[in-house]
Amino acid sequence: MDVYIPREEGNYLYSLVRHLRPTRTVEIGMANGLSSVFIAQALRDNGVGRHTAIDPFQNSDWHGAGMALVAKAGLADVVDLVELPSHQALPDLERSGVRAEFVFIDGSHLFDYVLADFLCTDRLLTDGGLIAFDDSDWPAVTQVIRYAISNRHYEVAFPEVVIESSRYSPGLANRLLRRVARAVPKFGTRLRPDFLTPSYEQGIRGRCVVLRKLKADDRDSQSRFHNPF
Numbered sequence: 001m002d003v004y005i006p007r008e009e010g011n012y013l014y015s016l017v018r019h020l021r022p023t024r025t026v027e028i029g030m031a032n033g034l035s036s037v038f039i040a041q042a043l044r045d046n047g048v049g050r051h052t053a054i055d056p057f058q059n060s061d062w063h064g065a066g067m068a069l070v071a072k073a074g075l076a077d078v079v080d081l082v083e084l085p086s087h088q089a090l091p092d093l094e095r096s097g098v099r100a101e102f103v104f105i106d107g108s109h110l111f112d113y114v115l116a117d118f119l120c121t122d123r124l125l126t127d128g129g130l131i132a133f134d135d136s137d138w139p140a141v142t143q144v145i146r147y148a149i150s151n152r153h154y155e156v157a158f159p160e161v162v163i164e165s166s167r168y169s170p171g172l173a174n175r176l177l178r179r180v181a182r183a184v185p186k187f188g189t190r191l192r193p194d195f196l197t198p199s200y201e202q203g204i205r206g207r208c209v210v211l212r213k214l215k216a217d218d219r220d221s222q223s224r225f226h227n228p229f
């Protein structure tokens, strides 16, 4: 099956792991193992760190292609496979005391599953750790990223790095409406936040956005409201 990240994105993941020097990396969604190889090779070149790949379908649907590629690249000793859906695997990792500095999210792309991946990842991620989202230009993934930066202590890391940039040029009517909405908050708050502040203005550009965790969650669990996103 023809499923893999582009070379440019693989190089980006490799550089991030080289830069961060994590002791533990996690990836959700292994498929043919392309992203696993870029991440694991960076760990090998760092001389430190283990990688956990989570994919419930690695053997059933992918016939072990990801793990075979990892072995062919001579990286089998760096990579562990967990064959469970991420909403089960990540809490298991948390329960067993695993902490990760780098997580790549590329599993189920449905909004609620990506949101669950973000929540469970955050609970493993050290402060200063990075989460890379594949397909961050898909609406469901973009919305999760918008939620994270509007409601949690996260920022877009390296916004200047744009993988597969797509040009966005809003029409005149949109620009005028946005200008009026910003000048008249009573009107503006009636519009969708993603219209009022387009994702590209938040640094969400291209197909692989990376978030940096600034600090742990400190919201009141009984809070009634979240910031619009």
Ligand SMILES: C[S@@+](CC[C@H](N)C(=O)[O-])C[C@H]1O[C@@H](n2cnc3c(N)ncnc32)[C@H](O)[C@@H]1O
Binding pocket: 003, 004, 005, 028, 029, 030, 031, 032, 033, 034, 035, 036, 054, 055, 056, 057, 058, 061, 062, 084, 085, 086, 087, 106, 107, 108, 113
């Ligand atoms: C787009 S592919 C991953 C591509 C891979 N990261 C690469 O670059 O080669 C998505 C993967 O997510 C896996 N997947 C689907 N649902 C999942 C879930 N609930 N938890 C974890 N992985 C899931 C699929 O089996 C598939 O391998």
